Structure formats: structure tokens, C-alpha cells
Amino acid sequence: MAGDSQKKLGPIAILTVPLFIVALVFTVVLTASTANCGSSSGSGGSVSVDPDSVPDINIGGYGHEQLVNAAHIITAGEDLGLSARDQTIGVMTAMGESSLKVLDYGDAVGPDSRGLFQQRDNWGPIEDRMDPYKSATMFFEAMVRNVPDAERESLAPTLVAHRTQINADPYHYEKYWDTAVQIVEELSGKTTQLGAGGATCKDDTTPGHVGKDGWASPGDGPITDRYGPRAAIPGVIGAQFHTGLDLQAGGCYGPIWAAHDGTVSNVFIDSLGNWFLVVDHGGGVITHYVHMYADGLIAKTGDKVKAGEQIARTGSSGASTGCHLHFEVQIDGEFTNPEPFLAERGITY
Structure with missing residues (x-):
């Protein structure tokens, strides 16, 4: 949807699949909150791995040869003075391009793609593209040129990779992030504090206000x-029932808090x-929090959370x-209007 339409209509959440949906709008966010863990430039923010000392193990389905290649990527990032986050973006990108294998083939028409990052002729000579360390160095140099430090630290990792690689799908790399974090942490023996599901720091959080009844906004x-029936919006959605309450919530990468213990x-x-x-x-009450990006997820399945966390x-x-x-409340499996539900528990807007 064009920017003017967004200003007039405000944020829209679609959580059912009516047959008359006309189109879905996917917004590529170019700014986010600054994630400080392992994100500062300079060697102090890097992690180290010796490619010659990688044990013969399997991490997340990736074997020894692939892990050695990951170690070369990590080393190339360290030598350029990049952060642990940047190094992890390099590993994630190579996972999405080649499954961490030095491929002597590609799927490009014309100048063919090669190596860990499936780089074409314009990246450099074939011998460099087939060398894990040199190809990773070329990737990181292009990343720094295309996405400057301050912007890079605020972008989702998959969008940094996309801006460097120009993949047809900006979110192609997203599904590799968690395993990339695991590989970097296990090979380096360091805890990066890069959050589950994305690039946010696990301990870079803001507590919310908890009311006297134990509930929080x-x-x-x-x-x-x-909450309630909603008219059709031409070119976006057909008429439907809106099952939740939409809050501005601080805009892109603003804090989202657990409404209650659970x-x-x-x-x-x-x-x-x-x-x-x-x-x-508990007691049949479930709350849903919707529309985060993968790198905006902090809590994970199984976590015990407190109101206002x-x-x-x-x-x-x-x-x-x-x-x-988009915030939803279900009681015994049935949607209920979140606004009066919260108001009865001391939370008003």
C-alpha cells in the first residue's frame, strides 16, 4: 500500500483467511531498534575460531566440512574487525546460498555463481570465489559498503544479507539465523547474546508497568x-471480523510485554x-502477540514469563x-474483546 494510504488507514492486521482477500501487503522494514550485544565495530566485538581446530562434530545438521567453512567465514569477519553479529550474518548467508559448501556450480544464467556465497564473475576471479576465506572477505567488504555500520546494526540480519546479495526474496535467509547463532557460539565457545529468532539482544529489554491486579499493558x-467487524479496504482485504486490539506499541521494534504471568x-x-x-x-486464558519480525522475538516456547516482562x-x-x-485474548478457546478485558484488570488506553 502506498505511504499516503497507510497514513489514512493506520496499521491493519489480518488474522483470518477470507476467500475475498484481494492482496497481502508485506512491508520490508529498513530501521529497527539498536541491538547492542556483539554489535559494536572493532575487534573487541568479534569472536574467534581456528579453522584447523574445528572438531569432527555435527551442529544443526551441518557436518565437519561445512563447519570448517563456517570457521573460515568467522575468521574473515574477525580479520576485518567486524562484530559477532556481522560474523553470524556471514554464516547465515552462506547457509542460505550453499548450505556451507564450496560449490563449483550455480544456477545463474550467464556468468555462473560459485563458492560458499554463490558469487558471480563480477565479485572476483574464480579462484577467490572458490576459497572460503577469500569469498567470505569479499562478502563482508560488500556488506560494509552496501549497509553502513549504524544502519546494519538496526536491520534484521536477513535484510542485511539481502542488501549485500540482492536475493529475490529479502526474507530467504531468515530461517537460517538461529542455527547460524548456534554454530558461531559452539565453534567459538562464546555466548553472543543474539536473541532467539533474530538479532535482538536477550538482555537488552525494557520492563513494562504492572498494575495492582497483576496485569500489564x-x-x-x-x-x-x-475488536469487531471491519469494512473492506480496496486492494488490501475483504470485509472481515477483527479478532484483536491493535496498538501502536512504540512503532517499529518498540517493546511488547507479557500481559500477565504465564x-x-x-x-x-x-x-x-x-x-x-x-x-x-492458565484458567483457560491465552493471549496472542502478532506481527513481530523473527529478529523481534525474545521469548521462546517453554519460557516462563512475568507480567510486564x-x-x-x-x-x-x-x-x-x-x-x-495485534493483541488477542482467548478464553476457553473463544476470542473476546481485549479492550474491556484489560480494563476490568486495570489496564486502560
Whole structure:
């Protein structure tokens, strides 16, 4: 949707799949909150791995040869003075391009792609593209040119990779991030503090305000859309029932808080590309937090959370026209209007 339309309509959440959906809008967010863990430039933010000392193990389905290649990528990043986050982006990208294998073939028409990063002739000579360390160095140099430090630290890792590689799908690399973090941490023996599901720091969070009844606001106001029937929006959605409460929640990468004590029962992405985080509060009460990006997820399935604990950051994943929190409440499996539900528990907007 064009920018003017977004200003007039405000954020929209689509959480059912009516047959008359006309189109889905997927917003590529170019700015985010600064994630400080392992993100500062300079050798102090790097992790180290000796490629010659990689043990013969398997990490996340990747064997010894692939892990040695990952070690070369990590080393190339360290030698350029890049952060652990940058090094992990390099590993993630090579996972998405070659499964961490030095491939002597590619799928490009014309100048063919080669190596860990499937680089074409314009990247450099074939012998450099087939060398794990040199190809990684070329990748990182291009990354630094295409995505300057301050911007790189605020972008989702998959978008940094996309800006460097120019993949047809900006979110192609997203699914490799968690395993890339695992590989970097296990090979280096260091804890990067890069958050589960993305690039946010596990301990870079902001607590919310908990009311006297033990409930907290899931996100800052104002309200941008309410629970109930909603008219069709030409070119976006057909008429449907809006099952939640939309909050501005600080805009892109603003804090999202658990509304009450509970257990994270699920974190998933649905068929429309909406990221969901589900908290079970017991007694048949469940809350849903929707539209985060993968790198905006903090809590993970199985976590015990407290009211007002930050569990995610606001995004615009899936069927959404702008960064906001879509908050839902279910009681015994049935949706209920979150606004009066929260008001009865001392949370008003």
C-alpha cells in the first residue's frame, strides 16, 4: 500500500483467511531498534575460531566440512574487525546460498555463481570465489559498503544479507539465523547474546508497568484499530471480523510485554507470514502477540514469563501495513474483546 494510504488507514492486521482477500501487503522494514550485544565495530566485538581446530562434530545438521567453512567465514569477519553479529550474518548467508559448501556450480544464467556465497564473475576471479576465506572477505567488504555500520546494526540480519546479495526474496535467509547463532557460539565457545529468532539482544529489554491486579499493558498506545467487524479496504482485504486490539506499541521494534504471568506455549509463523507469540496464563486464558519480525522475538516456547516482562519487539510481519502490535485474548478457546478485558484488570488506553 502506498505511504499516503497507510497514513489514512493506520496499521491493519489480518488474522483470518477470507476467500475475498484481494492482496497481502508485506512491508520490508529498513530501521529497527539498536541491538547492542556483539554489535559494536572493532575487534573487541568479534569472536574467534581456528579453522584447523574445528572438531569432527555435527551442529544443526551441518557436518565437519561445512563447519570448517563456517570457521573460515568467522575468521574473515574477525580479520576485518567486524562484530559477532556481522560474523553470524556471514554464516547465515552462506547457509542460505550453499548450505556451507564450496560449490563449483550455480544456477545463474550467464556468468555462473560459485563458492560458499554463490558469487558471480563480477565479485572476483574464480579462484577467490572458490576459497572460503577469500569469498567470505569479499562478502563482508560488500556488506560494509552496501549497509553502513549504524544502519546494519538496526536491520534484521536477513535484510542485511539481502542488501549485500540482492536475493529475490529479502526474507530467504531468515530461517537460517538461529542455527547460524548456534554454530558461531559452539565453534567459538562464546555466548553472543543474539536473541532467539533474530538479532535482538536477550538482555537488552525494557520492563513494562504492572498494575495492582497483576496485569500489564501488552504495548503502548494509542489504539489504532479495535475488536469487531471491519469494512473492506480496496486492494488490501475483504470485509472481515477483527479478532484483536491493535496498538501502536512504540512503532517499529518498540517493546511488547507479557500481559500477565504465564508460559509461552508457542512461537510460530502462519501461512500469511504473521509471526505469533502465544502465552498461556492458565484458567483457560491465552493471549496472542502478532506481527513481530523473527529478529523481534525474545521469548521462546517453554519460557516462563512475568507480567510486564518484555517478550518481543513490534514489527509488521505478514498481512500488515505498518509496525504495530495485534493483541488477542482467548478464553476457553473463544476470542473476546481485549479492550474491556484489560480494563476490568486495570489496564486502560
